[in-house]
Amino acid sequence: GAFTVGNYLATRLEQIGLKHYFMVPGDYNLVLLDELLSNRNIEQIGCCNELNAAYAADGYARANGCGALITTFNVGAFSALNGLAGAYAERLPVILVSSGHNTNDPAANHVLHHTIGTHDFSYQYEMFRHVTCAAVRVLHADNAPSMIDHAIGTALHERKPAYIEIACNLSDAPCLAPGPFETVIFQRSSGSSALDAAVKRATVLLAEAKKPLLLAGVHLRAFGAIDAFRELAEALGCAVAVMPNAKGFFPEEHPQYIGIYWGGVSTPGCEPIVDWADTILAAGPMFTDYTTAGWTALPPPEHLIDAQPGHVRFPDAECTNVALADFLSAVARKVSPKNATLEQYRRLMGKPVGETRPPASSNPGAALTRAELWRQIEQEIDAKTTLLVETGDSWFNGMYTHLPDGARFEIEMQWGSIGWAVPATFGYAMGLEPGRRLISVIGDGSFQLTAQEVANIIRHGQETLVFLVNNRGYVVESEIHDGPYNYIKNWDYAGLIPAWNAEDGHGLGLKATTAEELASAIERARNHHGGPILIECQIQHDDCSRQLLKWGARVAHANSRPPQQG
Numbered sequence: 340g341a342f343t344v345g346n347y348l349a350t351r352l353e354q355i356g357l358k359h360y361f362m363v364p365g366d367y368n369l370v371l372l373d374e375l376l377s378n379r380n381i382e383q384i385g386c387c388n389e390l391n392a393a394y395a396a397d398g399y400a401r402a403n404g405c406g407a408l409i410t411t412f413n414v415g416a417f418s419a420l421n422g423l424a425g426a427y428a429e430r431l432p433v434i435l436v437s438s439g440h441n442t443n444d445p446a447a448n449h450v451l452h453h454t455i456g457t458h459d460f461s462y463q464y465e466m467f468r469h470v471t472c473a474a475v476r477v478l479h480a481d482n483a484p485s486m487i488d489h490a491i492g493t494a495l496h497e498r499k500p501a502y503i504e505i506a507c508n509l510s511d512a513p514c515l516a517p518g519p520f521e522t523v524i525f526q527r528s529s530g531s532s533a534l535d536a537a538v539k540r541a542t543v544l545l546a547e548a549k550k551p552l553l554l555a556g557v558h559l560r561a562f563g564a565i566d567a568f569r570e571l572a573e574a575l576g577c578a579v580a581v582m583p584n585a586k587g588f589f590p591e592e593h594p595q596y597i598g599i600y601w602g603g604v605s606t607p608g609c610e611p612i613v614d615w616a617d618t619i620l621a622a623g624p625m626f627t628d629y630t631t632a633g634w635t636a637l638p639p640p641e642h643l644i645d646a647q648p649g650h651v652r653f654p655d656a657e658c659t660n661v662a663l664a665d666f667l668s669a670v671a672r673k674v675s676p677k678n679a680t681l682e683q684y685r686r687l688m689g690k691p692v693g694e695t696r697p698p699a700s701s702n703p704g705a706a707l708t709r710a711e712l713w714r715q716i717e718q719e720i721d722a723k724t725t726l727l728v729e730t731g732d733s734w735f736n737g738m739y740t741h742l743p744d745g746a747r748f749e750i751e752m753q754w755g756s757i758g759w760a761v762p763a764t765f766g767y768a769m770g771l772e773p774g775r776r777l778i779s780v781i782g783d784g785s786f787q788l789t790a791q792e793v794a795n796i797i798r799h800g801q802e803t804l805v806f807l808v809n810n811r812g813y814v815v816e817s818e819i820h821d822g823p824y825n826y827i828k829n830w831d832y833a834g835l836i837p838a839w840n841a842e843d844g845h846g847l848g849l850k851a852t853t854a855e856e857l858a859s860a861i862e863r864a865r866n867h868h869g870g871p872i873l874i875e876c877q878i879q880h881d882d883c884s885r886q887l888l889k890w891g892a893r894v895a896h897a898n899s900r901p902p903q904q905g
């Protein structure tokens with residue numbers, strides 16, 4: 340039959356590669372949910388709340404390329420706002436669709452439920468405009484195709500979230516059939532002369548350099564430039580470091596890899612080489628207070644070629660309208676090998692050592708420590724594993740965990756909103772390709788924000804392994820600046836799993852207070868099927884990474900800069 344607005348939307352969501360989308364129902368969106376259900380190629384996934392639905396769509400987008408969620412007006416969308424802004428920060432194309440008021444209500448001067456009780460219905464749209472790259476309000480069916488395509492196409496081009504509001508009485512209104520999909524997706528391209536100019540400049544600088552070095556940045560994945568970066572690395576033959584939120588974007592077993600560059604908490608031997616380089620080509624970096632360890636790890640501008648998603652900044656010029664992948668590939672074809680930085684690293688460090696780990700604890704019955712926990716986690720990571728770490732000391736412990744070729748790493752360093760990890764774990768696993776597995780490491784403090792989404796991990800039988808690090812509170816905060824506010828009520832975390840199982844779940848909750856209890860819990864996890872395994876790992880509050888101590892001091896110092904006088 341004729342297309343409706345709802346199944347126009349469903350067709351586009353299917354065409355951008357979604358197999359699932361997340362939602363919480365509400366009276367405004369029930370008809371839209373029916374229209375979406377009529378498309379059998381995409382599956383409707385319920386979440387416990389809309390913040391979790393947004394985080395799940397974020398996690399799904401990390402595994403699948405993009406994500407979507409459906410909310411009801413105001414009370415649903417506003418919970419999702421934090422998750423949408425996080426998708427913006429993390430450069431993930433998450434599409435939020437919120438149902439809105441009936442198109443007759445403004446003219447009827449109605450006041451409506453789920454609003455702040457005024458006659459202005461546009462404030463939700465106004466708020467979402469600030470955290471999306473495109474925001475549209477469909478208030479007439481005629482405009483639905485162009486508005487929906489604009490929002491979705493821009494999100495995919497910009498690698499940022501988009502907002503689509505659809506009046507509730509338009510969900511099943513007739514609308515034109517969608518045109519060919521190619522009209523929606525427009526690839527990021529470079530101006531040919533702009534690209535030539537940028538490549539020429541970079542080639543000259545690299546030809547003059549005696550000791551160039553490559554630095555991988557967080558935008559490499561969002562803008563499809565991971566392969567181009569590797570091409571350039573292998574053409575140059577120089578040392579390659581990665582920024583903390585680009586971990587895993589260059590293989591850690593590659594002979595040119597020299598580790599994480601994170602200032603004073605860099606992988607041993609990495610920082611001196613970055614400091615020694617005379618030209619650093621950073622590909623897609625975000626230099627922030629966190630990624631520069633409180634501004635202590637900023638490459639000097641006079642040595643820096645800063646290649647961003649749409650432009651390249653040189654010490655003395657900026658070239659715009661240049662796509663990152665195009666730029667890196669083109670430069671790769673022009674440069675000649677210069678391996679001085681790699682040679683120097685090998686003089687200093689011998690074979691790449693990465694982070695040296697202490698040996699297994701001599702007494703397996705001793706109280707579990709952070710070092711032993713992560714030694715055992717590292718052993719679980721293989722080529723099919725993704726390691727997802729929540730904001731907390733898990734950032735630092737995960738950061739220095741070795742990734743075998745094929746392993747992946749997920750971190751939300753730019754937004755850093757605790758509570759992201761449980762729903763993101765749910766969404767990531769929903770989009771995971773068959774044969775791969777997910778291990779998530781989540782602190783007790785973060786877990787308490789969105790824990791209930793574990794019930795949906797159980798509902799869908801996802802066999803995710805979750806390490807719940809119970810160190811009795813907010814240790815990152817304690818190490819930056821302690822106070823009574825960093826201590827929380829303890830939960831029986833492993834004991835929650837049977838509660839969420841109820842009569843039909845197959846989750847497994849285990850506790851580990853010693854090395855041997857952890858080893859046996861992991862062994863049981865290997866043989867558990869039909870649901871997630873949550874291992875509550877109990878360690879001391881101050882048993883944190885040395886990197887957190889050093890990084891925390893620098894971030895605390897950056898936070899405490901006095902206001903500029905005068």
Ligand SMILES: C/C(NCc1cnc(C)nc1N)=C(/S)[C@H](O)COP(=O)(O)OP(=O)(O)O
Nearest residue numbers: 731732756757782783784785813814815816
């Ligand atoms: C409270 C807060 N950050 C402040 C914060 C507060 N609220 C939101 C939504 N996001 C945030 N980052 C942070 S990092 C806690 O130490 C996390 O505690 P936990 O999950 O237990 O991990 P660690 O103990 O390893 O730190």
